[in-house]
Amino acid sequence: MWLMDHVANVELGYAFGQSFTRLPLTKAANIVHGNALRIPWADVIPPSECSYILGNPPFIGHHLQTAEQKADQHSVCRNIQAAGVLDFVCNWYMKAAEFIQGTSIRCAFVSTNSITQGEQPGILWNELFSRYHLKIQFAHRTFTWASEARGMAHVHCVIIGFGLENTPSKTITDYEGGNDHPVTHEVPNISPYLIATSDTVITNRSTPICDLPSMKYGSKPTDGGNFILSEAEKDALLQSEPGAAKFVKTYLGAREVMDGQTRYCLWLVDITPQELRHLPEVQRRVEAVKVFRSESDAPTTREYASYPTLFRQIAQPRGDFIIIPRHTSENRRYIPFAYFGPENIVSDSCFFLPETTLYHFGILMSEMHMAWVSQFCGRLESRYRYSKDIVYNNYPWPEATTDQIALVERAAQAVLDARAMFLPPAGTSTLADLYDPVAMPPVLAKAHAQLDRAVEKCYRKEPFASDRERVEYLFALYEKLTAPLVAPKIKTLRRKKAAG
Numbered sequence: 001m002w003l004m005d006h007v008a009n010v011e012l013g014y015a016f017g018q019s020f021t022r023l024p025l026t027k028a029a030n031i032v033h034g035n036a037l038r039i040p041w042a043d044v045i046p047p048s049e050c051s052y053i054l055g056n057p058p059f060i061g062h063h064l065q066t067a068e069q070k071a072d073q074h075s076v077c078r079n080i081q082a083a084g085v086l087d088f089v090c091n092w093y094m095k096a097a098e099f100i101q102g103t104s105i106r107c108a109f110v111s112t113n114s115i116t117q118g119e120q121p122g123i124l125w126n127e128l129f130s131r132y133h134l135k136i137q138f139a140h141r142t143f144t145w146a147s148e149a150r151g152m153a154h155v156h157c158v159i160i161g162f163g164l165e166n167t168p169s170k171t172i173t174d175y176e177g178g179n180d181h182p183v184t185h186e187v188p189n190i191s192p193y194l195i196a197t198s199d200t201v202i203t204n205r206s207t208p209i210c211d212l213p214s215m216k217y218g219s220k221p222t223d224g225g226n227f228i229l230s231e232a233e234k235d236a237l238l239q240s241e242p243g244a245a246k247f248v249k250t251y252l253g254a255r256e257v258m259d260g261q262t263r264y265c266l267w268l269v270d271i272t273p274q275e276l277r278h279l280p281e282v283q284r285r286v287e288a289v290k291v292f293r294s295e296s297d298a299p300t301t302r303e304y305a306s307y308p309t310l311f312r313q314i315a316q317p318r319g320d321f322i323i324i325p326r327h328t329s330e331n332r333r334y335i336p337f338a339y340f341g342p343e344n345i346v347s348d349s350c351f352f353l354p355e356t357t358l359y360h361f362g363i364l365m366s367e368m369h370m371a372w373v374s375q376f377c378g379r380l381e382s383r384y385r386y387s388k389d390i391v392y393n394n395y396p397w398p399e400a401t402t403d404q405i406a407l408v409e410r411a412a413q414a415v416l417d418a419r420a421m422f423l424p425p426a427g428t429s430t431l432a433d434l435y436d437p438v439a440m441p442p443v444l445a446k447a448h449a450q451l452d453r454a455v456e457k458c459y460r461k462e463p464f465a466s467d468r469e470r471v472e473y474l475f476a477l478y479e480k481l482t483a484p485l486v487a488p489k490i491k492t493l494r495r496k497k498a499a500g
């Protein structure tokens, strides 16, 4: 604080041609050296003598916390269910909330933006609202903070200002145009997602709020790797046991979808005992699955040692489906969902959506849905973690007219056609190449822009100016749809041609 005071005084000196100094410093700060999460803050300063709490506490996602930090978190968040998934910074919100009760103290913390996305806002703020009656008074939405340490990645930060007072004027500052172009809006309320909506938080749902196909996890092998074959392993197997060919299927994980890698798996759902006995290498692998499962620590996995020809969990679509990689880079504007046929086995690193039309594909690939994804998806390090229960099942679909649906379907087909120009067999690019923010071919970018516009028009006539506007609009629709629970009827036309 003294350093900033000095910097400001020097600037003042330049402006007025006269130097302002405060040296020697007469007031000394009261610095307490200790663990902020174990010390009662009221022992440091009585709340009645405090005006502001400012901080840049450590972030640290739950998977990176040490045992000591987890114990600290447990002691601070002991009343919060599922507190284990909260970032370490959340503990400072809890300590401050407790400390400021009965005062007009205002607080603000720099935090990682992941506490405003996915499941964390619900878990943290349910407690901060219900037990401590906090209000968010101002917010700076995501901006990047370049670390000065060499080799350190940028961190995505937010600043949340809060207190007990429901201040009449609240502000949200956006950095969608970059750190140098902040835009501040005055808003009536700021939600834990740092958008201008009510304080409602989105929770897991097991079924979609709209009339839609259910999204499902792919099949889980739990096989110790024995069902899975590389290209070379598949070739070697088919050379020695050509009869295995009808049991070898293409296996689709997130990497296969994004990077065009090819893997295969043994899919033995229909194999007869006699067929198996005549395929010794396949039989060897099945025996290895049996051993792997029977040695598992998990009793439920051990039970599946009795069914060693089968994947541990099977959920394979019967017709064409849209595949959704569960973890993808957050640097892409669009997560590239894609169509595949039922001859491909979907792994549990992906979700799939069966019985869809081009309209479903168009909506899911749109900027509207992606804005929702980036607000409500959790993060795994810096990757999106798509969630069917939070993101897909809560997504409010528009009530589109037949003409609007036809426009979306045409634009969705144009996206598939543009992809097909570069993907095999026509080209050698992968979906990761096509959706690289720099390498995306203009023809594909244009097709997406048209799709975005067609989808936005299903929601409202005027275009949206920012992702925050999109999310605020969708959130208002979500609230309408969930209270009382009325789902719009989604009309769909047939998908014409699957590609990409």
Ligand SMILES: C[S@@+](CC[C@H](N)C(=O)[O-])C[C@H]1O[C@@H](n2cnc3c(N)ncnc32)[C@H](O)[C@@H]1O
Residues within 6 Å of the ligand: 034, 035, 036, 037, 056, 057, 058, 059, 072
């Ligand atoms: C993000 S840094 C901020 C440093 C500095 N305040 C600033 O703004 O540049 C977080 C700081 O919190 C400290 N820290 C971590 N855990 C702590 C705890 N339990 N109690 C007090 N300080 C802690 C770290 O050592 C680190 O210096």
